[in-house]
Amino acid sequence: MAIEVDGVSASYHLRVGRAAGWWGLRGLVSSDGAGRREVRALRDVTFAVPKGTVLGVIGRNGAGKSTLLRALSGILAPDEGRIIVRGRISPLLSVGLGMQGDLTGRENVRLGALAFGHDPLELPGLEASIIEFAQLGEYADFQFRTYSAGMRSRLGFAVAAHLDPEILLIDEALTGGDTKFKAKVEEKMFQLCTDGRTIVVVTHGLSLVREIATAALWLHQGQVREYGDPDEVVSAYMRYCRIEEAELAAVDDD
Amino acid sequence: MIVQGPDASQRPYSDVVQVFERNTLALPPLRAYLAELLDRRAFLVELARAEVRGQRSSTFLGELWSLIDPMFQALVYYLLFVVIRGGSGGGRATEFITAIIGSVFLFNYTRISISEGGRSILRHRGLVLNAIFPRALLPMAEVYKGFRSTLPAFAIYLVIHLAMRAPVTQAVFLIPLLLVIQTVMNLGLALLLSTATAYFNDVANLLTYILRLLTVATPVMYPVSLLTPALRGVLAWNPLFALFAAYQAIITGEAPAFGLILQSMVWATVTLVVGVWLFLRHERSFGIHI
Numbered sequence: 058m059a060i061e062v063d064g065v066s067a068s069y070h071l072r073v074g075r076a077a078g079w080w081g082l083r084g085l086v087s088s089d090g091a092g093r094r095e096v097r098a099l100r101d102v103t104f105a106v107p108k109g110t111v112l113g114v115i116g117r118n119g120a121g122k123s124t125l126l127r128a129l130s131g132i133l134a135p136d137e138g139r140i141i142v143r144g145r146i147s148p149l150l151s152v153g154l155g156m157q158g159d160l161t162g163r164e165n166v167r168l169g170a171l172a173f174g175h176d177p178l179e180l181p182g183l184e185a186s187i188i189e190f191a192q193l194g195e196y197a198d199f200q201f202r203t204y205s206a207g208m209r210s211r212l213g214f215a216v217a218a219h220l221d222p223e224i225l226l227i228d229e230a231l232t233g234g235d236t237k238f239k240a241k242v243e244e245k246m247f248q249l250c251t252d253g254r255t256i257v258v259v260t261h262g263l264s265l266v267r268e269i270a271t272a273a274l275w276l277h278q279g280q281v282r283e284y285g286d287p288d289e290v291v292s293a294y295m296r297y298c299r300i301e302e303a304e305l306a307a308v309d310d311d
Numbered sequence: 312m313i314v315q316g317p318d319a320s321q322r323p324y325s326d327v328v329q330v331f332e333r334n335t336l337a338l339p340p341l342r343a344y345l346a347e348l349l350d351r352r353a354f355l356v357e358l359a360r361a362e363v364r365g366q367r368s369s370t371f372l373g374e375l376w377s378l379i380d381p382m383f384q385a386l387v388y389y390l391l392f393v394v395i396r397g398g399s400g401g402g403r404a405t406e407f408i409t410a411i412i413g414s415v416f417l418f419n420y421t422r423i424s425i426s427e428g429g430r431s432i433l434r435h436r437g438l439v440l441n442a443i444f445p446r447a448l449l450p451m452a453e454v455y456k457g458f459r460s461t462l463p464a465f466a467i468y469l470v471i472h473l474a475m476r477a478p479v480t481q482a483v484f485l486i487p488l489l490l491v492i493q494t495v496m497n498l499g500l501a502l503l504l505s506t507a508t509a510y511f512n513d514v515a516n517l518l519t520y521i522l523r524l525l526t527v528a529t530p531v532m533y534p535v536s537l538l539t540p541a542l543r544g545v546l547a548w549n550p551l552f553a554l555f556a557a558y559q560a561i562i563t564g565e566a567p568a569f570g571l572i573l574q575s576m577v578w579a580t581v582t583l584v585v586g587v588w589l590f591l592r593h594e595r596s597f598g599i600h601i
Binding site: 068069070127128130132133134135136137138139140141142143144145146156157159160161164167168169171172173174177200223 | 327331353357358364365437438444600
């Protein structure tokens with residue numbers, strides 16, 4: 058097994074607005090006071106992913122998909138349960154979220170690669186191929202905050218895909234980018250998953266899950282609703298979407 | 312629920328096994344952590360360099376500001392302590408101007424470590440939430456940045472010191488040692504304060520006042536000899552006091568008392584140990600809080 062998730066619950070602490078009562082002092086004396094709220098994003102999640110699996114994680118917004126990726130990568134420690142990961146896991150998650158606005162795209166790429174522990178000597182070549190894949194052109198030396206949403210997600214995917222981890226985590230792979238780039242992403246994903254790599258991809262692109270995933274996980278309100286064959290899970294999810302809220306069928310963006 | 316996987320035999324996986332559980336606030340194995348930090352030192356240097364470039368890139372003079380800033384700073388203190396105060400009979404102030412300028416430049420190193428290092432986890436929220444690496448690299452990068460950006464000021468100070476014909480004694484050989492002590496202290500402060508700001512964002516606002524208080528409680532702009540023994544006793548509780556008293560002695564051409572150096576060593580060690588202990592125990596929880 059590449060990934061074993063056993064009874065995992067995870068939560069965030071959110072600071073909700075201004076703390077009420079005693080001018081906010083109550084929030085200081087008790088951790089569950091008015092100023093903070095604990096949000097349980099994952100509840101008793103259990104599943105196992107064999108090596109070489111391409112796992113598509115689906116579910117509605119706020120179902121805990123991104124939290125799951127953060128927990129798998131060790132960024133967010135679970136409150137309960139245990140996660141065992143075997144193999145070098147990808148260090149960067151969200152498309153663009155880990156990038157820093159005042160730095161250029163190129164600097165962000167270098168930082169990402171160095172954080173993953175890449176050899177500084179190999180950096181120039183890696184940097185060039187990432188920038189080429191992301192089709193940044195001269196924008197590579199512009200500050201990241203000047204990038205369009207499409208450029209951000211292109212760069213984020215390019216970095217994650219080029220760092221060559223054994224377990225690749227991809228968040229919202231296909232939310233940005235035009236049709237041409239989407240095709241390129243799918244091609245890259247095919248290529249990545251043919252060589253025995255384990256991939257966990259969070260996506261709203263249900264057709265992508267059907268085409269390239271070998272397993273699918275449907276998260277609902279922080280819990281595993283279904284896990285198994287991608288066709289079956291996607292069908293069940295689509296049925297649910299149609300029944301519960303007809304308008305949500307539009308989630309499948311294809 | 313088990314899913315049958317495809318044949319993964321073509322790809323040999325490395326034998327890295329990671330287990331993630333509830334953060335028990337236990338310290339990670341220190342040797343392994345240190346090795347990982349050393350491994351990623353290129354990240355630290357790149358982060359510091361990229362940040363300095365990022366901050367300067369929107370200005371016309373760019374990198375030149377690292378020279379212009381200290382020159383203006385020196386000029387302001389010259390105006391304040393020599394032209395204005397010196398005119399009203401503060402002869403000692405005129406002699407003392409080199410000590411003030413030198414100490415201010417040295418203090419800048421600590422100031423950057425506290426204000427930038429102390430906010431490092433919060434400021435790099437995106438990285439902390441989306442990338443995996445030893446978090447201590449962030450405050451360390453800020454301390455490194457502080458040192459790098461203070462270097463041009465040291466060069467400028469050297470020119471001022473010689474131009475003002477300020478005394479140079481054998482005690483200058485102690486300066487590298489004091490810089491090491493200061494670096495240890497800065498690292499400790501950056502680790503400690505960045506942990507605090509990650510848990511309580513309010514501390515980030517407090518940092519401004521902590522710094523102002525430290526500027527006054529540290530012998531940067533006044534001679535140590537001016538203080539009454541009682542006041543000195545109180546200020547000795549400021550971890551930076553002994554260190555800057557030693558710097559001041561060297562700049563004004565005296566040999567610093569051995570006690571001052573020993574005291575600053577003890578303070579630096581205590582700060583680093585407390586900082587490392589707090590940071591490493593809590594770094595795995597940063598994702599939950601920021």
